Amino acid sequence: MRLSRFLxxxxxxxxxxxxxxxxxxxxLSAMTKTTYFKLEEPLLLQAEGEARDFHMLPHGTALxxxxxxxxxxxxxxxxxxxxxxxxxxxxxxxxxxxxxxxWAYPVQREDVPRLLAETPVSKDELVRILKARKMxxxxxxxxxREWQD
Numbered sequence: 001m002r003l004s005r006f007l008x009x010x011x012x013x014x015x016x017x018x019x020x021x022x023x024x025x026x027x028l029s030a031m032t033k034t035t036y037f038k039l040e041e042p043l044l045l046q047a048e049g050e051a052r053d054f055h056m057l058p059h060g061t062a063l064x065x066x067x068x069x070x071x072x073x074x075x076x077x078x079x080x081x082x083x084x085x086x087x088x089x090x091x092x093x094x095x096x097x098x099x100x101x102x103w104a105y106p107v108q109r110e111d112v113p114r115l116l117a118e119t120p121v122s123k124d125e126l127v128r129i130l131k132a133r134k135m136x137x138x139x140x141x142x143x144x145r146e147w148q149d
Contacts, residue, residue, distance in 0.1 A: 037063045037076070041132040042125045044111065046103040056119065057104060059128050075101055109133050113143050 038060055045055040063076040107115060107129045115121060121129075130140060 035065070037065070039063065041106065041128040042121075043104040044107055044115075046105070056121070056125070059125060075099075106132065109135060109139070113146065116143065 039057065040059060042059050043057040043061075045057055047055055057078070061078060063078060066075040066077050068074045112129065112133070112135070115129075116126070
């Protein structure tokens with residue numbers, strides 16, 4: 001009787017340990033919810049060291065919060081699916097777990113004229129930017145009047 005209880009308890013502990021190892025190895029994704037953020041307006045992406053070179057992350061992009069920093073910014077993860085081969089340089093870093101983020105910013109009022117002149121922006125993206133910045137029709141009309149073709 002004691003031996004069978006000991007064997008039963010040992011089997012139960014071994015199963016619990018195995019489950020713990022599997023959850024640690026493969027995560028609890030099947031049992032937990034994922035929280036993420038969907039952009040309601042496009043963000044400007046800063047290219048390598050350039051102050052305001054316009055590249056856009058479109059609205060609707062899913063952002064997964066990674067870490068907040070005492071300096072006042074938060075790092076998010078964006079997942080990309082890429083079809084085909086891409087031109088990319090492989091870099092081996094001597095720094096373990098190196099993360100080299102780029103900066104993203106909401107479009108500011110003063111960015112709109114240059115953005116319209118230099119970047120392909122869809123009508124929907126433009127409307128979202130204008131609404132987010134609470135730009136008036138008069139401000140938009142002024143931008144259009146100053147537009148250089």
